[in-house]
Structure formats: structure tokens, C-alpha cells
Amino acid sequence: MTHIRTETRGALAHIELDRPEALNALTHGMVQGLTDALRAAAADDAVERVLITGAGERALCAGGDVVTLRDDVERTRGQGAARFWRDEYALNALIARFPKPVVAIQHGIVLGGGVGISGHASHRIVTDSTRIGFPEVTIGFVPDVGATWLLTRRRGELGTRAALTGDHFGAADAIALGLADRCVPEDRLPELVSLLETEHPDAVIERLAAEPGVSALERDRPFLDRMFAGSDAAAIVERLRGAGEAGAALADRIAQRSPFAVAVTLEALRRARGLGSLEEALVQEYRVSRHTSLAADFAEGVRAQLVDKDRAPKWTPSTLEKVTPAMVEGCFAPVPEGDLVLPAAMKEPA
Template structure:
């Protein structure tokens, strides 16, 4: 093992070298490695350095601790920024984070993401765009943003519109997390390695091509749950509005569909409608970069709406799990309200826009 002196011992992400592999370790285990701006900058710098370093053949991403790779972005910081009038700080974090997501997707060397345990939101952004994505029997992968008054970002609307049928729409709106089998079905991961063999797998990457390491350690994916629900999911989520989706779910007669309807009715009405519109638009966009540009504009617009700080308050700060959404009902969110969120997307790019294309 060769230490890299690019990060101090107390850095939130650690870098090290093992043979021909460069390792990035997200190192905030008490926060399930929630991403902050420093972590994004460390990762981006490592990718730049290792791309130019011929002695590095593979990049490996893991998370410290036993709970998961990454629980998402540091939403407590976003809440504090908004409350203190520092929304620009959160926008700057997203700017760099979304650039990192695009960088990972186009990285010229194998980027192995070990998606063990909890992988949510921003954790999906730094893993599911990689070229070799490994899940385990402990993995729970999801985009839970509608539950905090936000929308799927970090390229989530790109990934979730490339799933079979309407599975991605179901996951995006409900915020549901999936295990290993469904992560493979939805195209969020590629291989399953038993968690007990992860140390051997990552150690092998020091001198073994990732494709060979995967062949050595991967096992057959367990059966998921979503394939058996495709009929009602594809029918219900093909509707043109959130209200019609809820109506179809209630009318389907399937117990799981009814549960999904109740889940939706507990989410932010504004987030649900903006998310559905974002997904539909993402389907028509030509690339991940174009989708990330749209997501950046939408994310910044949501900073000015009341539901994001309120959702974080209810889930993370006060933990009363009783958000007071505004508007409170789906019927109160108009098409004009949603259109305003996307207005900047359709117009010329301004100085605050994300430029990836």
C-alpha cells in the first residue's frame, strides 16, 4: 500500500494507492459518508491527477464504516444555508458536484464503485455513473428527494428514465430504494459481489483488471421485486399527471399499488409535479450532460421554494416526520407553477448556469 499525501488524516475523503489502483474512500462514517463540498473537490482532484498518472490503471470508490457507501448530499448544510440566506453556497456545491458526476461518467479509466449498504441521492451520483458498479446483498439504492421537498438530481433523472418501462418513474416519485437484484434490473449497477468478499475483491484490483476481478468474485444476482409488478407500474405511471397516476394506483386493485399511492400523497406536491416533468423532459434530452444542466437549473429554482428547507427540517433537523408542504395539495400546484421552475432551462443560459456541453 502506498499512501498519497494529498489529504490530511482528518479529511472527509481519503486517497491511497494500492498497486495500480487509486482508492477514494468517503470518510464520514457517522453521517453515512454524506457528501459535502470538500469531498467533491477531493474526488475531482484525484480523478484529474490519476487520469494523467500512467501508473494508475483503475479508480476504486468505497465508503468508510459498515452502514453504506453514501447516504446522499449533506442536506443539513443545505437547510442551514437556505435559512441563513446563503443559498448561493448550496448552488456552488451542486455546480461542482454535477460536474463531478459528468466526469465520472466519461472517465477514461475503469471507475469501480463499491455500492455496499446505503447508496442514496448524491451517493448514486458518484457511483451509478461509473463504468464498473458493484452491489452486495446489503445494498439499498435510491433517490429519496421527493420526501424532502426536492427533486432527483446528480443525473438521477437521466438514470431513472433509462430503466425498463416506468420503473424509474415509480422509484423517482415514491423515493423508494431497491436491493441488488432490482438495481441490476434498473441499470443502476452491473455486478453483485457478496459483502464478505469485498476486501478480497478490492485488494485484487491492485494488479488485476476490473473485468477479471468481477469474473472471479461476482455471483448471480438475487431475484428482485420490481419485475413482478411491471404490469401495474407501467400502466399507472404512464399517466400524464401526478393526479392521474394516483387515481390509477388506487383503481388498480393491487395492494402494492395502493401503498404506492399513499406514499405519493405523503410527499411534497410541488416536488412530485416537478419531478414528473423533469423525467419526461429528460427522456427527450440527448445526453447525461444535457440532463445535468437541466437538473442544475431546477435544483437552484427549488432552493427558493419553501418545501426544501421544510422537508429537511422534518426529516433531519427536528425529525418529527410531519412536513408542512406548501402548497399542501396536488391540486394546488398549477402547470404554471411547474413551468416557472423550468423557465430558465428553456431560455438562453445565464451566467449562473451549468455548462457541460
Template sequence: MPDQAADGTAEVLFERRGRLGVITLNRPRAVNALTAGMAAAMLDQLTLWTSDDAVAAVLVRGAGDRGLCAGGDIVAIYRDMLDGGDATAGFWAGEYALNSLISDYPKPYVALMDGLVLGGGVGISAHGSIRIVTERTRMGMPETTIGFVPDVGGTLLLSRSPGEIGTHAALTGAHLSGADALFLGLADHFVPSANLVELTRALENEAPDTAVARFSEQAPASVLAAQQEWIDACYASDDAEEILRRLRTVGGEASDVADTIEAKSPTAVKVALESLRRVRGLNLEEALEQEYRVGLRFLAGSDFREGIRAQVVDKDRTPHWQPPSLAEVSRTDVESYFAPLGDRELKLAKERDNV
């Protein structure tokens, strides 16, 4: 069962409205940040709905007006890291199984990606079959800011974006507009936020494709699409230092982007870049297994903990990365994050075969 909020309400709610199964993430004060209990409850309920003929489609949304989901509960992860990180490893195993189920869900899975959709929020939405953004969408994988790398299948999603736009999004952790999310292939439809209540009502009895088409509109132009030429040229390298050199050579806005990347965890930047290169050609389960391998290595290191401390716990915004520069992160260091875990390996493909 999911955990309960301080007022006794469940942190994720499930209901059936007509032929629609509705999932509501219910931690509005935390922008619906995902906990292990919420992920486990979603996995159980979605599994039940696969064989429930009364449910023709599923909708996931966030309570409140700030966003679908601001990602995993990183304060809980921080506290767990101080105790060894075992609970976080378990959380990720369940969360990644949920991402895998969503990606291959046998019924239409409609995600309302309104407001903030970050990190784990991407995992419960961008793997769905009908992904809706609005003019309020602010989507992203900001993990390098806290000394971590994109996960929940984010490396695979970003690796499939046009050109090197996904690499840019991963290394900078930039927030994407709804239009940018559409351009990157992370969403399918643009619906004004004012129409979401009516759309939800229509989904209760209409076929999702029909209802969504009726409320969809032309999205604004993507800013990143207009920047693709210099982004592709700068990020085509597999070497992080070379990417920064190219960005500074272009100058202007690209030079500002180089400054942004340089402020991130050097280890996270290099491992994120390597993750995106290695994930090409993998399926989602294989990508999640790679992300799990990398994630456990970050749990054992110092930058992930230090990044959360600086950004969320103490909020001094002055993380002390170890090592402090890209040049000091060796190729051997990077490759160590991808080394096999032995009996700790996540084996999602096998688990999915047994569901």
C-alpha cells in the same frame, strides 16, 4: 482540500495500491454524506489520475459498514438555505462536474455500492463503468420525501430504466435492493459483501473485468421486476393525479404506493415527474444542467427547507407543504422550475471541453 472530521482525519482519503487508485469516503458516522469539500477533492484527484500511468483503475468505497454514501449533507444545505443558498449552488456545480467526469472517465471506475447508496451517493457510483451491488445494498433517490427532486444525473438514469420503473422509484423515493438496482440499470454486478475485501485486493493488480467476474454471483430476483406490469400501466401518464387514480384503481399494494406518493411534497412530485419526461433524449451534461436549474428554484422555495426540517432537523415527520395538494400545483407552477437562469446557468458541456 476536503474538510476534516472532528478528530482531524480527512473526510475523503486517496491512496494508490498497486495499480489501483482508491477513494474512500471517510465520514462513517454520517454514512459518508458528501460535502462540497469532498466533491471538490474527488474532482481534483480523479483529474490528476487521468494522466497518471501508474493508475490503471479507480475504486470508490465508503468507510464503515453502513454504506457507500447517504447522499449530500442535507443538514449543511438546510443551514445554507437559511443564509440564502449560495454555498449549496456552488456545491452542486462542483458535484455535477464530478458526476460528469465519472461518466466519461478514461479508466475503469469501480464503485462498491454496499449498504446505503442514496442521492449524491448514486451520483458518484451509478455513472461509473463497473458498478457493484451486494445483498446489503439499499439504493434510492428519496428526494421527494424532503421536498426536492432527484439530481446528480438521477433523472436521466431513472428515465432509462425499463418501462416506468424509474418513474415509480423517483416519485416514491423507495429504497432499491441490489437486485432491483441491477434491474433498473443502475448497477452491473452482484458480489456478496463478504467478498469485497478480497475483490479490492485483487483489483490492485488484476484487470477489473477479470477480478470482478471472478467474485460476481447470480443476484436474487428483483421485486420490482415482478411488479412491472401494474407499475407500467399506472405510471404511463404524464399527469400525477392520473397516476394516483390508476394506482388506487389497481388497489392493494398499488393503493399503498398512492398513499406514499400523496405524503410527499406535491410540488416535488409534479416537478420530478416533469423532469423525468423532459430529460428523455438529453445527454448527461444536459440533464445535469436541467437539474441545476430546477434545484436552484427549490432552494428559493419553501418545501425543500420544510422537508429537511421535518425529516432531519426537528424530526417531527410532519412537513407542511405549500401548496398542500397536487391539485393546487398548476402547470404554470411546474414549468417555472425549468425556466432559464440567465447568467446563473450551469454550462457543464463547455467546462468539459476545456478540461
């Protein structure tokens, strides 16, 4: 069962993730179903635009089904996980280069892989209920699905702050981070969906959008840009600890995350700044995902957060100071099965 529902109404192809009992978390079958639905929409001359939503009121998508991925890593050294990531990252690139407008409604919980299927869309809509972010460092993993590309496209260090803390953010902060474009109140969403059947997304969104309020991240940008500068995670935490109550609170949150994952995440973000495309970032992320998933912290983080739920992971190494440059560098090395190879981009319709 793919847990993907599709319906074409007027000129709109509506693709819905339909696994609400799991907050629409992505399985491999769902990734393949989404890809098939998008390719069908691209080939259908009657379809002029695509809408991606999640079933239920709680989430667009809470990310990938990491418990299944962790089990596969323990059974097969991640051969199934590798196939999942290859297909998922190809889906992320497909959405980014899709030849027709793609509207993604980022309602409720939108984490990790949920950003991957929405943050690369041409029209990204947050709502009153949006809680968006990349919590990977809380499970000993590193932001992927093009996260390192999205979080480094804007000036300053807001993306670094988001990635190293693993925090969730509301509508205004999502826009400040470059993960969304406009806010549409939830009571206007049915009208938005209906109008998309006959009108271009630009006109519809302009008519229904509202101001999302004040972004705390944008308000605190000068402070955050100073605190999260540089390529040394331990130095960032030390700087935060000396910066008053607000800085100490951020330092405490980072200290609870996997030190290994935090250090690798920071290096991945810094390297992504020098890359030329989303595709290049995805190729880098594939290497990092394969290596970090085999490290001890991924299995331990998923156990503590999602299996036993004791919220008491025992990280290896236990502190940032014990993470060596060689450990980090190893996560960017080639993997045995070779680098990610992405399909050619679809051509614009004639």
C-alpha cells in the same frame, strides 16, 4: 478537512469517503476532494483503474449534506448551494467520462448524491446490504446528480416508480433500475479489492459476482408500467388507488411526499427522456435544483425529516391537485447566475 482518503496500490487508485459518522454524506469539501483525487489518478500513468468506496459498514454515501444546503438557502438564497451543485454535477460528469475504469462499491446506504458518485461509474457493484434510492421527494426536493438520466435510460416506468415514491431498493432492484451492474457478496469484497490491484475489473467481477436474487420491480413491471405512465402525477395516484391493495399502498406513499416535488420530478423525468446526454440532463437538473431549493417545501422537508425529525411536514401546496402547471414550468426556467457549464471531458490516455 475533506474527509477523502486516497491510496495507490499496484495499478489501483483507491478513493474512500471517510465520514462514517455521517454515513459519508457529501460536503462541498468532499466533492472537491473527490474531484482532485480523480484528476490526479487520470494524470498518473501508473494508475490503470480507480476504486470508490465508503468508510464504515453502513454506507457508501447517504447523499449530500442537505441540512447545510438548507441553512445556506435560508441565509443567502442558496448561493453556497449553487456552488456545491455546480461542483457536484461536474464531478458526476467527470466520473461518467473518466478515461480509465472506475469501480464503485455500492454497499449499505446509497442515496441521492451517493448514486451520483457511483451510478455513473463504468463498473457498479451492489452487495447484500445495498439500500439504494432517490428519496428527494420526501424532503421537498427533486432527484438530481444525473438521476433523471439514469432513471430514464431503460424502457418502461420503473424509474418513475422509484423517483415518485422515494423508496429504497436492494441489489436486484438496483440492477433492474439501471443504477448498478453486478452483485458481489460482501464476504468477497476484500478479495475484489485486492485483485483490482493487478487485474482488469471485467475479469475480477466476472469471477466474484453472484446472482442478486429476484427483482420485485422486474416481476411487477407490467403493472408498474401501466400505473406510472403519463405526465400527470395526480392521475397516476388516482390510477394507483383504483388498482387494489398494492396500488393503494404506493398511492399512500406518494401522497406523503411533497406534492410540488412529485409533480416537478415527474416533469423532469419526462423531459430527460428527450435529452441526448448526461450533461444535458445535469444542466436541466441544475435549473430545477436551484428553483426547488428556494420553494417552501425544501426547507420544510429537511426540517421535518432531518432537523426536528417529527416526520410531519406541512407541504405547500398541500395536494397534487393544487400544484399548477405554471409552478412546475417555473422550475425549468433559466436561473439568474446562468446555466451550469461543465468542464470539457478528459481525453483517453495515449
